[in-house]
Amino acid sequence: MKTEEVVLATLKDVLATSGITSSEFRRDRPLRELGLDSLDWGVAMIHLERRLGVDPFAEPGGYVVPTTVGELIDFYARRLPGAGNGR
Amino acid sequence: MLCELAERNRARFPLRACVSGDGGRWTYGDVYEMATQFAQGLSLRGVSRVGLHLSDSKELIAAFIALDMLGAQAYLFDRERSTEHVRALCEESAVPLCLTDDTSDDEPPFVHVAGIPSAAVPSRPPGGASPGQVALWTSGTTGTPKSAVHTWRSLLGPLREHERFYGSRWMLLFALTRFAGIEVFLQAFVNGGCVTILNDRSMSRIVEHLGMEQITHVSATPTFWWTLLLETVPEQRKGLSLAQITLGGEWAPQPLLTALRQAFPSARITHTYASTEAGLCFAASDGLEGYPVEAIERNPRGVHVQIVDEELWIASPHAMQGVATDDRVQRGWVPTGDVVAWRDGRLMIVGRKTGCIHVAGYKVYPAEVEREIRQVPGVLEVWVSGAPSSIIGQVVQAHVVPAPGRSTDELRRSILRHCATTLPRHQVPQLMAFVSEIPMAASGKAVGRHG
Numbered sequence: 001m002k003t004e005e006v007v008l009a010t011l012k013d014v015l016a017t018s019g020i021t022s023s024e025f026r027r028d029r030p031l032r033e034l035g036l037d038s039l040d041w042g043v044a045m046i047h048l049e050r051r052l053g054v055d056p057f058a059e060p061g062g063y064v065v066p067t068t069v070g071e072l073i074d075f076y077a078r079r080l081p082g083a084g085n086g087r
Numbered sequence: 088m089l090c091e092l093a094e095r096n097r098a099r100f101p102l103r104a105c106v107s108g109d110g111g112r113w114t115y116g117d118v119y120e121m122a123t124q125f126a127q128g129l130s131l132r133g134v135s136r137v138g139l140h141l142s143d144s145k146e147l148i149a150a151f152i153a154l155d156m157l158g159a160q161a162y163l164f165d166r167e168r169s170t171e172h173v174r175a176l177c178e179e180s181a182v183p184l185c186l187t188d189d190t191s192d193d194e195p196p197f198v199h200v201a202g203i204p205s206a207a208v209p210s211r212p213p214g215g216a217s218p219g220q221v222a223l224w225t226s227g228t229t230g231t232p233k234s235a236v237h238t239w240r241s242l243l244g245p246l247r248e249h250e251r252f253y254g255s256r257w258m259l260l261f262a263l264t265r266f267a268g269i270e271v272f273l274q275a276f277v278n279g280g281c282v283t284i285l286n287d288r289s290m291s292r293i294v295e296h297l298g299m300e301q302i303t304h305v306s307a308t309p310t311f312w313w314t315l316l317l318e319t320v321p322e323q324r325k326g327l328s329l330a331q332i333t334l335g336g337e338w339a340p341q342p343l344l345t346a347l348r349q350a351f352p353s354a355r356i357t358h359t360y361a362s363t364e365a366g367l368c369f370a371a372s373d374g375l376e377g378y379p380v381e382a383i384e385r386n387p388r389g390v391h392v393q394i395v396d397e398e399l400w401i402a403s404p405h406a407m408q409g410v411a412t413d414d415r416v417q418r419g420w421v422p423t424g425d426v427v428a429w430r431d432g433r434l435m436i437v438g439r440k441t442g443c444i445h446v447a448g449y450k451v452y453p454a455e456v457e458r459e460i461r462q463v464p465g466v467l468e469v470w471v472s473g474a475p476s477s478i479i480g481q482v483v484q485a486h487v488v489p490a491p492g493r494s495t496d497e498l499r500r501s502i503l504r505h506c507a508t509t510l511p512r513h514q515v516p517q518l519m520a521f522v523s524e525i526p527m528a529a530s531g532k533a534v535g536r537h538g
Contacts, residue, residue: 031318032319042476
């Protein structure tokens with residue numbers, strides 16, 4: 001749970017710098033509804049990687065593109081050190 | 088060459104759709120007829136160099152054909168450029184006439200496209216004596232626009248008629264005034280396909296049209312493809328008929344190629360390496376990033392490769408003419424500005440040599456961004472460079488030395504506010520760090536800055 005909160009807080013911060021301040025971050029919300037374009041996403045992913053220390057593109061099996069807020073959070077949460085879910 | 092192709096297509100399938108967009112659909116017959124009218128109207132003026140400053144795709148395409156019919160050189164200007172800027176470029180290149188649909192300026196060299204009279208004599212205009220030349224604008228390595236002159240022959244050279252294009256329906260997502268856009272359009276045209284060009288290019292509109300028109304062929308940047316994957320769900324993608332997915336304009340990373348394969352299992356996925364200066368150089372469709380050495384050695388496009396100080400140089404029969412963009416061009420060899428490496432038998436692009444930053448396919452020149460940031464009070468020194476992004480290639484990163492006592496939070500806001508009003512969006516630094524000094528190499532230049 002704590003890990004999820006860290007990821008969500010990071011996501012909210014990052015989106016705020018792109019002008020997205022909506023409080024509607026329920027898990028099933030589609031990412032495309034957040035209003036980010038490709039430039040925003042590129043920046044958001046860099047910030048998420050720098051803050052969380054996880055590079056999603058270094059996955060050996062390939063990067064599975066998340067489509068909802070929940071999937072994005074889970075992706076990072078599963079890979080954070082100490083997440084307790086194993087890597 | 089283009090006009091013969093247009094005439095052949097008109098004879099074979101006059102009623103087949105050639106161009107489609109928000110405003111309607113035009114057949115190969117329609118486009119040829121419009122081209123003939125333009126050619127007849129322009130031939131009365133006897134010019135051999137004509138600028139094109141048009142937003143309507145079918146008019147632009149008809150004008151390409153018309154100018155090739157006349158053997159005249161076409162100068163392609165992005166419609167977003169102001170008439171003032173286009174006039175200056177026309178003067179520089181001795182272009183006496185420019186077709187435009189901008190009504191704000193009717194002084195020479197501008198002629199409104201609606202003002203081209205249709206000829207009283209409905210005869211076929213004489214074919215051009217010299218192969219039609221096409222001047223495209225590229226930023227080269229220093230940011231000021233330079234012209235890259237191609238011919239319809241060099242543009243058509245690497246393209247093929249192939250049965251896999253039979254009945255193809257294309258969506259064009261690159262500008263028709265740029266190399267990539269012309270190449271995609273010509274690939275469709277050579278194969279008698281139909282090209283859809285939308286004015287509203289929001290992702291939702293694009294996806295809607297891909298489905299409605301059952302588009303089969305799309306060529307776009309890796310950034311576009313990432314965004315499409317992020318913004319569509321599997322149910323939407325099932326309704327699409329993509330047979331050919333092409334990536335160009337940026338490095339196509341392995342995670343994206345893999346994700347596209349998973350999302351579109353029945354499509355052929357091709358990534359390409361091309362530039363306005365060198366033309367189309369390599370393509371690979373095996374789903375692995377980079378370009379296999381066997382394909383480069385087999386050399387299907389007549390492209391030769393040299394690596395000098397880690398930089399890729401290209402010699403190609405389809406390259407632009409002349410040496411407009413880089414003083415280093417020698418004996419037909421064009422420096423690409425890309426730093427490359429061989430990895431497991433594949434050629435990989437690992438960075439940019441010249442310090443030019445590539446953000447989502449757009450070029451950003453650090454010096455221009457630094458110049459704007461220096462104007463903000465409280466900035467002592469600044470260094471702008473590119474930081475890697477797996478999605479969009481690079482982002483703009485600024486290292487700023489603040490004046491003593493300045494609040495960095497407040498300075499950050501001032502810098503971003505200033506840049507937002509003076510620079511295009513992708514050039515506004517996406518990352519900013521405050522440092523006590525700019526790292527200097529022994530040569531006295533900031534580390535990572537070139538030239």
